[in-house]
Amino acid sequence: MTTTGEDHTRAPTGPWWWERRRGAVLDVGLGLASAMECGAEGVPFARDAGVPLWLGVVFGLLAGSVLLVRRKWPVAVVLVAIAVTPAQMGFLMGIVGLYTLAACELPRRVIVALAGMSLVGTMIVTFVRVSQDMARGDLTLGDWFVPFAAVTTSLGLTAPPLLLGLYVGARRRLMESLRERADSLERELQLLAERAEERAEWARSEERTRIAREMHDVVAHRVSLMVVHAAALQAVARKDPEKAVRNAALVGDMGRQALTELREMLGVLRSGDSGEPVRRRVEPEPVPVPLAAVGVAAAEAASKAAAAEVVVVDGPWLSELEELVGQSAAAGMVVALSVEGELRSYPAEVEQTAYRVVQEALTNVHKHAAGAKTYVRLAHRSAEIAMQVENDSPPEPGSASAGLPSGGNGLLGMRERVVALGGVFVSGPTDAGGFRVSAVIPAA
Secondary structure: OOOOOOOOOOOOOOOOOOOOHHHHHHHHHHHHHHHHHHHHHHHHHHHHHOOOHHHHHHHHHHHHHHHHHOOOOHHHHHHHHHHOHHHOOOHHHHHHHHHHHHHOOOOHHHHHHHHHHHHHHHHHHHHHHHHHHHHHOOOOOOOOHHHHHHHHHHHHHHHHHHHHHHHHHHHHHHHHHHHHHHHHHHHHHHHHHHHHHHHHHHHHHHHHHHHHHHHHHHHHHHHHHHHHHHHHHHHHOOOOHHHHHHHHHHHHHHHHHHHHHHHHHHHHHHEOOOOOEOOOOOOOOOOOOOHHHHHHHHHHHHHHHHOOOOOOOOOOOHHHHHHHHHHHHHOOOOEEEEEEOOOOOOOHHHHHHHHHHHHHHHHHHHHHOOOOOEEEEEEEOOOEEEEEEEEOOOOOHHHOOOOOOOOOOHHHHHHHHHHHOOOEEEEEEOOOOOEEEEEEEEOO
16 A cells, blocks of 8 residues: 555456456457458468468468467567468557567566567568569669668667667566655554554653553652551540651641642653643544655654653652651651661662652561551661561551551552563561562662
């Protein structure tokens, strides 16, 4: 399928070996003309050969009608034309046969051999006939005219159709080659556009997953702490008003922090490079795309795929880890933080991932092991950063859960974050009845 929307590999529509009806009509017309010519030329041939006239006419009609099969057997047509050359008939058949032979897909040595045979045969017959006419006195020109007439006649009947056929055949092959190249290019561009669209869709899916993971990390931890503090506030509201006030203040602070982080994230999602909000557009009806536009579409799709990633909100950082642990301690968790090695700067993605792993692990402790003692360990190594969050078994197994809903995506999100940076993530229960989350992330 090309830019015009037409398929050049059409099925044959003509009878027998003809691809089109007009080709059959043309060959039938040429065959009738050749048969009439050979039939008329069969009369003098019959007189010279001393055979009945009707036999000469029938022979001419049969010989001339061979031109009907010029498209299927061009070699046979040229051979018949060469064979009837001594009878001085089949000039139209010889011309059309040479043209068809030169234009078809045959080896050049076959074309040259048959064209040479036709040239030599025509030259010999013309030389003999002109010599006989000169001997009878029908022609009174000099002796130079005999070879001149033989050469010019043979060249005139052989060279023009042969050269024209070679030109038409070469042009046809060139057009077919260009058409095949255009079709191949179109298929490649369509494949490129499909791959670019798949890449863009994959990028959008990855970005949706990343946004969902970020939203989960931001909301789950803050809201979990708010629920824990709200439960503590409800429990001590009447017994210890001062502690209730502190818990209420903590709930307010955590709510404001959660809202701030959500606003920052939504602000990035809503605004593009220009800072303007994205407006919904009504897409027009699909229209056929020409070949020239396929490449443009592929390039646009590829550029969209490359630009599909949204700018990540700044923070959090490992320097805020102590504050994070302090929030869990304020919510009633017995948590201990230990740091090995010297704190240094890491790439933003590494620090954010390490922070989120610890944050999600602490959130899971609040959800599934309320009251359990928790250990947070962070190690700064030469080429990597390692973190581990381990909790003991809950003091009261029957009340291990704080009543917080769980979507089951926390561990999966942590693993995706760490593996995406080339790290290792391991999680599972401990022999003492607790739970351990460990991760190692390359520093580069």
